[in-house]
Structures are given as structure tokens and as C-alpha cells.
Amino acid sequence: xxxxxxxxxxxxxxxxxxxxxxxxxxxxxxxxxxxxxxxxxxxxxxxxxxxxxxxxxxxxxxxxxxxxxxxxxxxxxxxxxxxxxxxxxxxxxxxxxxxxxxxxxxxxxxxxxxxxxxxxxxxxxxxxxxxxxxxxxxxxxxxxxxxxxxxxxxxxxxxxxxxxxxxxxxxxxxxxxxxxxxxxxxxxxxxxxxxxxxxxxxxxxxxxxxxxxxxxxxxxxxxxxxxxxxxxxxxxxxxxxxxxxxxxxxxxxxxxxxxxxxxxxxxxxxxxxxxxxxxxxxxxxxxxxxxxxxxxxxxxxxxxxxxxxxxxxxxxxxxxxxxxxxxxxxxxxxxxxxxxxxxxxxxxxxxxxxxxxxxxxxxxxxxxxxxxxxxxxxxxxxxxxxxxxxxxx
Amino acid sequence: xxxxxxxxxxxxxxxxxxxxxxxxxxxxxxxxxxxxxxxxxxxxxxxxxxxxxxxxxxxxxxxxxxxxxxxxxxxxxxxxxxxxxxxxxxxxxxxxxxxxxxxxxxxxxxxxxxxxxxxxxxxxxxxxxxxxxxxxxxxxxxxxxxxxxxxxxxxxxxxxxxxxxxxxxxxxxxxxxxxxxxxxxxxxxxxxxxxxxxxxxxxxxxxxxxxxxxxxxxxxxxxxxxxxxxxxxxxxxxxxxxxxxxxxxxxxxxxxxxxxxxxxxxxxxxxxxxxxxxxxxxxxxxxxxxxxxxxxxxxxxxxxxxxxxxxxxxxxxxxxxxxxxxxxxxxxxxxxxxxxxxxxxxxxxxxxxxxxxxxxxxxxxxxxxxxxxxxx
Numbered sequence: 001x002x003x004x005x006x007x008x009x010x011x012x013x014x015x016x017x018x019x020x021x022x023x024x025x026x027x028x029x030x031x032x033x034x035x036x037x038x039x040x041x042x043x044x045x046x047x048x049x050x051x052x053x054x055x056x057x058x059x060x061x062x063x064x065x066x067x068x069x070x071x072x073x074x075x076x077x078x079x080x081x082x083x084x085x086x087x088x089x090x091x092x093x094x095x096x097x098x099x100x101x102x103x104x105x106x107x108x109x110x111x112x113x114x115x116x117x118x119x120x121x122x123x124x125x126x127x128x129x130x131x132x133x134x135x136x137x138x139x140x141x142x143x144x145x146x147x148x149x150x151x152x153x154x155x156x157x158x159x160x161x162x163x164x165x166x167x168x169x170x171x172x173x174x175x176x177x178x179x180x181x182x183x184x185x186x187x188x189x190x191x192x193x194x195x196x197x198x199x200x201x202x203x204x205x206x207x208x209x210x211x212x213x214x215x216x217x218x219x220x221x222x223x224x225x226x227x228x229x230x231x232x233x234x235x236x237x238x239x240x241x242x243x244x245x246x247x248x249x250x251x252x253x254x255x256x257x258x259x260x261x262x263x264x265x266x267x268x269x270x271x272x273x274x275x276x277x278x279x280x281x282x283x284x285x286x287x288x289x290x291x292x293x294x295x296x297x298x299x300x301x302x303x304x305x306x307x308x309x310x311x312x313x314x315x316x317x318x319x320x321x322x323x324x325x326x327x328x329x330x331x332x333x334x335x336x337x338x339x340x341x342x343x344x345x346x347x348x349x350x351x352x353x354x355x356x357x358x359x360x361x362x363x364x365x366x367x368x369x370x371x372x373x374x375x376x377x378x379x380x381x382x383x384x385x386x387x388x389x390x391x392x393x
Numbered sequence: 394x395x396x397x398x399x400x401x402x403x404x405x406x407x408x409x410x411x412x413x414x415x416x417x418x419x420x421x422x423x424x425x426x427x428x429x430x431x432x433x434x435x436x437x438x439x440x441x442x443x444x445x446x447x448x449x450x451x452x453x454x455x456x457x458x459x460x461x462x463x464x465x466x467x468x469x470x471x472x473x474x475x476x477x478x479x480x481x482x483x484x485x486x487x488x489x490x491x492x493x494x495x496x497x498x499x500x501x502x503x504x505x506x507x508x509x510x511x512x513x514x515x516x517x518x519x520x521x522x523x524x525x526x527x528x529x530x531x532x533x534x535x536x537x538x539x540x541x542x543x544x545x546x547x548x549x550x551x552x553x554x555x556x557x558x559x560x561x562x563x564x565x566x567x568x569x570x571x572x573x574x575x576x577x578x579x580x581x582x583x584x585x586x587x588x589x590x591x592x593x594x595x596x597x598x599x600x601x602x603x604x605x606x607x608x609x610x611x612x613x614x615x616x617x618x619x620x621x622x623x624x625x626x627x628x629x630x631x632x633x634x635x636x637x638x639x640x641x642x643x644x645x646x647x648x649x650x651x652x653x654x655x656x657x658x659x660x661x662x663x664x665x666x667x668x669x670x671x672x673x674x675x676x677x678x679x680x681x682x683x684x685x686x687x688x689x690x691x692x693x694x695x696x697x698x699x700x701x702x703x704x705x706x707x708x709x710x711x712x713x714x715x716x717x718x719x720x721x722x723x724x725x726x727x728x729x730x731x732x733x734x735x736x737x738x739x740x741x742x743x744x745x746x747x748x749x750x751x752x753x754x755x756x757x758x759x760x761x762x763x764x765x766x767x768x769x
Binding site for chain 2 (some may be wrong): 128131132133134135138157158201202203204206210267268272273274277332333336337338339340341342344351352353354355363366367370371373374375378380383
């Protein structure tokens with residue numbers, strides 16, 4: 001689906017396309033960028049975008065954003081995801097950055113924002129705990145005031161890429177006697193502080209993406225508190241809204257459907273009845289994507305007119321993740337017997353992997369995609385949000 | 394139509410249960426899977442000692458005469474414990490082919506080695522372009538004196554790195570997709586001209602790509618009878634894999650139900666949420682239907698009913714979809730924990746994914762079920 005773009009917007013789209021084509025680093029084009037790149041490699045594109053001034057489309061100009069319109073931001077998001085560029089680290093740019101410039105004090109803005117933009121600091125998210133998944137308001141990690149410091153004790157989990165992180169933004173309980181939502185604060189913690197331990201969690205695809213983070217008597221200076229004490233829940237909700245807006249994933253789904261079509265063409269002869277079945281299944285997914293994309297465009301148009309998108313983010317999260325799960329599943333099926341193989345981690349080109357190149361990451365992506373309907377607020381929770389906020393049930 | 398097990402069958406079931414309970418807990422299995430071999434010879438020996446490797450063979454062939462029902466009983470328990478040792482490959486597939494197709498000499502020289510646990514077998518039928526079609530064979534065999542010489546490539550051969558012998562499908566006549574020109578051969582896995590490239594499978598087993606260059610093999614069954622023999626063999630393997638899937642489904646449902654009763658969010662157990670209750674009811678129903686169909690198929694396999702092959706495809710499809718639904722929902726309801734390597738839930742998920750690929754996925758088999766009906 002193409003947008004009906006003004007001449008200026010069309011020129012902007014062409015500029016973005018050209019910039020990606022000319023500048024995206026070749027060494028980032030690996031079979032699975034999410035698992036196969038080193039920290040340094042994954043920051044290459046971040047640094048290029050930073051130099052260009054395009055690293056933080058959502059940010060206001062005064063804090064280092066490009067000053068784009070809603071439509072330009074949408075065009076940029078669409079072009080980068082269509083081209084399959086690795087998005088800048090969301091925890092830094094999309095999540096903690098906006099919290100800091102919206103709720104942080106001047107000193108915090110000065111200290112953190114430039115380093116987020118440049119990629120100098122890598123952030124991870126200290127939200128979930130073993131007992132607090134969907135029900136985030138029950139976080140138990142405690143921060144107790146001791147002079148100029150908080151003493152933090154607790155256990156964060158599912159912390160994505162904490163193994164690379166310089167900083168973690170944490171929800172901590174500062175008032176154990178208040179109602180769950182009222183006693184939470186938003187604290188920034190230096191990962192090199194004594195008492196911070198990161199332990200890998202290996203997932204079913206064999207990769208090391210998430211971690212446990214243990215906090216034992218970690219001393220955090222009080223100047224690392226964002227906003228007011230016990231108001232952290234407000235900031236957390238603000239941030240989760242940002243997380244969910246980007247989950248429709250139209251560009252990514254479109255790209256993977258393209259690959260899937262190539263695989264079906266190569267693997268399944270036209271006279272095999274399975275060929276027609278695959279064409280039909282793919283077409284159904286394409287229609288799902290088309291309908292979701294049309295919905296997204298409708299919401300973007302409303303936002304451009306200044307309307308609040310409301311819980312549209314939940315709709316995008318539900319459908320975007322379900323669609324992508326279907327695509328990875330169909331791709332895994334399309335490669336037939338080769339779906340029995342899976343790459344071993346750490347990934348190495350020296351290790352033998354059977355089957356054609358396009359089959360090599362199908363198993364791990366199929367398995368990894370199961371997380372999509374669980375994280376960022378499970379799809380059950382998203383449905384509850386729509387039931388309550390939209391349908392008034 | 395609930396099967397009332399005989400005393401012997403009950404004994405078999407309880408002895409397999411006891412053995413696996415005592416020797417095959419999840420942590421032990423994890424160590425075996427991570428070991429260099431990826432399976433346990435000692436465990437295989439224990440299976441032999443208990444008579445499991447003899448159970449399905451006829452008494453004529455030196456077995457215990459338990460047939461497909463004994464396979465069902467064993468594989469159901471193996472599914473519950475995620476057993477990685479190659480029972481299906483060695484006993485059900487290779488053992489079945491030798492018993493049904495072999496000459497008296499071949500039965501005598503190969504079956505005792507299977508029964509006593511000394512020899513492991515793998516079935517090499519898949520090729521780069523074969524997908525799920527037994528007739529799509531490019532590997533060639535030519536006759537030389539009393540023997541045959543094989544040349545070609547086989548792909549995704551499960552258990553090949555563990556095997557002492559392979560049964561290889563190869564073309565003795567016809568074009569690449571000609572049904573009538575495929576024959577089966579017994580090949581020594583360490584024979585000159587065989588090259589293996591091993592790798593790990595999604596469910597923690599080992600498989601290999603096999604290249605055959607001027608490899609000597611002996612014919613198993615008649616020339617050109619390979620496809621029909623493989624189809625009958627697949628029916629038996631489906632009986633085994635369906636039982637294994639049902640065992641895995643049962644464990645997933647038990648684990649998920651248990652988790653939903655203990656995991657608390659929003660001040661209550663997640664099992665108290667109606668949306669999850671209905672999900673788990675559907676998982677329960679899926680298990681009940683799969684269990685019934687598993688029994689129905691095994692009884693048909695025992696009786697050798699004429700519509701057997703169509704039923705086998707139907708069961709592979711229906712049970713495959715049921716298993717996939719239960720596996721998906723078990724991971725979902727376990728939340729992040731379901732995604733971890735640490736918990737067994739993800740390992741059942743992967744085994745079910747593997748079962749659903751082997752010998753054709755649920756979509757392939759529902760189509761075959763329809764086509765065999767239309768052809769009747």
C-alpha cells in the first residue's frame with residue numbers, strides 16, 4: 001500500500017531510501033542480525049544515523065530529534081523496516097530517552113541524552129521480576145534511602161541484552177506501605193555499580209538475548225531518580241505506550257513474506273498440491289498485513305490531525321505479533337525436512353548447517369517468535385486493555 | 394473403544410514407567426543431550442535388557458510379539474520423558490522393514506543385533522528435493538554381481554551419526570520421481586565411500602547429511618518395491634510418533650494446569666481467569682481426542698486393516714494439529730518461563746515441532762487423507 005504523499009514527503013521518502021542504500025553497513029547484513037552481531041557491529045548503523053541527525057525520530061528538536069512531522073516519522077519507520085535495517089536500540093532511544101526528556105531534570109538531560117543519541121551508553125530495561133510479569137505494579141525490588149543514596153535490592157528478569165548494557169532503568173519500590181502503583185519509583189542504575197550481577201537466560205532457540213539481573217545492596221546516588229519519588233508508575237506507563245506503538249511491524253512482515261515466497265518457489269514444485277496451499281496461506285497473511293497497514297495509516301492520519309490514537313497500540317501489538325508468528329511458522333513449514341535443523345550458539349560460519357542458506361535461520365526464528373505474544377504486555381493483557389478502554393466492559 | 398490392556402501390556406507399561414522415572418529425569422536427559430554423543434548407549438542397553446527393543450517383533454523373528462500396541466505403550470511413555478534414543482529409527486522403521494521385507498538370512502543376521510541393543514539403525518530416505526515424497530529419489534543403485542553399488546546424497550537423516558547400519562532408498566530404474574523404480578538397501582554405515590556431516594536437530598538429537606560414493610549395499614525386499622515398503626513403514630512410524638506426541642501433550646497439559654494454579658498475578662492465580670480456563674479446556678479436549686485417535690490407529694495397525702494407510706495420515710494430521718495447539722498454548726500460558734531452555738515446556742514444544750515435520754507435516758497428511766478418499 002502506498003501513501004498519498006505530498007511532493008515534499010515523496011522527496012523525503014526518496015532521500016531516506018537513498019541514504020539507506022548508500023550507507024547501511026554491509027557487515028550488518030548477516031543471517032540473523034538480532035543474534036549474530038557483536039555489540040560494536042550492532043552499533044555501526046546507530047552511529048551513522050546519529051551523525052546524520054536521524055537517530056531519534058520521536059524526539060523533539062531541542063533534545064536532538066530531527067523535527068519531523070508525524071508523516072515523516074512514519075515514512076522513516078516504514079522505509080527502514082522495509083529495507084531491513086537493524087533498528088537503533090529501543091531501550092535507549094525509544095524508551096528511556098523520552099522518559100528522561102519528559103520527566104527528568106536538567107542535569108539528567110545534560111548527562112544522559114547526548115550519550116543515548118551517540119550510542120555511547122547502552123541501556124537495558126529493569127521492569128519484569130520473577131513475580132511480576134503482566135502484573136508489573138507488584139514489583140518488589142526495594143530502594144531504601146540512605147543519605148545521598150538509595151540502597152537497591154532485588155531481582156529483575158527477561159532483561160534484554162543486559163550483557164551489553166552500561167545502564168539499566170529500573171522500577172523500584174520506594175514506599176512498601178502505599179498501594180502497589182503508588183509506591184514505585186523510576187531509578188537509573190549504572191551497571192558497573194558493585195552488587196549488580198547479570199546471569200544469562202538461554203531461550204528455546206538456543207540464543208542468549210535475555211538475562212536475570214541481580215541487585216544486591218547496590219548504592220545508587222539520589223540524583224539518578226527520575227521525576228518524583230513514588231511517581232514511577234506514571235513514567236512506566238508512558239514508556240510502555242511507546243513500546244507498543246512500534247509493534248505493528250508492517251515493514252518486517254512485508255519483508256519476510258517476500259522471502260517466504262522465494263522459499264516456496266524454490267522448495268515446492270508447482271504440480272505439488274502443497275504449492276497451491278502455500279499460495280493461499282501466504283495470501284491470507286498478506287491480506288492480514290494489508291488490513292493492519294490500512295489501520296495503521298488511518299491512525300497515522302488521525303494523529304497528524306492531532307487526535308489521540310488511544311489504545312490503537314494494543315491492537316497493533318496483538319495483530320502485528322500474531323501475523324509475524326504466522327509468517328515464521330509458515331516459513332518453517334515451507335522448508336520441509338530442513339526445519340529439523342537449527343543453528344548452534346554461539347553462531348559460527350565454521351559449523352556445518354545442512355540445507356540451502358535461506359533455511360538456516362527458519363527454525364530459530366520460528367522458536368524465537370513465540371516470545372512476541374508474551375512480552376511487552378502479553379496479548380491476553382492487550383485484549384483486556386481494549387475490552388476495558390474501548391469497549392467499556 | 395477404550396483399550397483394556399492385557400496383563401502383559403500393563404506389565405510393559407509399568408516397567409517402562411519405572412525405568413524412566415528412575416533413570417530418565419529431565420536433568421539426566423539434559424546432560425545426555427549435551428554430551429558429545431548426544432545419546433546414551435548405557436540407556437539403550439537398559440532398554441534392551443528390559444525387552445523394549447524386542448517387544449514389537451513377532452515371536453518368529455525372535456521378538457516378544459507385542460506388535461503395534463507394545464510400540465504405542467512404549468512410545469507414549471518415551472514421549473512423556475522426551476527420550477532421545479532412536480527407538481523409532483532402529484526398532485520401528487529399520488526393524489519393521491527387515492522383519493517384513495528381509496530374507497530369512499537377513500532377518501537372522503540383523504534382528505538379533507537390534508533386539509540385544511548391539512546395533513543401531515537409521516533410515517536414509519530424504520533427499521534435497523524429496524520433501525515428503527518417497528518416490529522422489531535421485532540416489533542411484535546399480536547391480537554388480539550379487540551386490541549393488543550406490544551413489545548419491547541423502548539429507549536430514551535422523552540418528553545417522555549414532556547408527557551402525559543404514560537402510561537407504563535408491564533408484565534402480567526410472568526417472569527421478571518414478572514410484573516403481575525405487576529399492577531399499579542395507580548399508581554398513583562405516584563402509585568405504587560413505588561420508589557423514591553431522592549436526593544437531595531442533596529437538597536435541599543428531600542427524601547427518603550423507604554422501605554415498607560407490608558404496609556397496611545389499612538389497613532389502615524386491616527391486617522397485619521400495620516406495621510401497623516405505624509407505625507401510627511410515628504407517629507404523631506414525632503409530633509410534635502419534636503415541637509419543639500424545640505422551641508429550643499429556644505432560645504439557647499437566648504442567649500448564651499446575652502452573653496456572655500456582656502462578657499469581659493481579660492478586661490471584663492465573664488459572665482463575667476465564668479466558669485461560671477456556672484455553673485449558675480446549676487443551677484438555679485436544680488431548681482426549683488425540684489419545685482416542687492414537688488408540689484407534691494402533692488397533693488398526695495391529696489388525697492390519699485395509700484402510701490403514703489413510704487412517705495413519707488422518708491421525709498424523711489431527712494429532713499433529715492438536716499437539717501444535719497444546720504446545721503453542723503451553724508456552725504462552727507459562728509466559729517468559731515457557732521460552733526458557735531451563736524449563737521442560739520448551740523442549741516438549743521442540744519435540745512436537747520435530748514430530749510434525751517427520752514423514753510429512755499435518756497439512757501434507759490431511760491432504761493425503763482427502764486424496765486417498767477421493768481415489769477409493
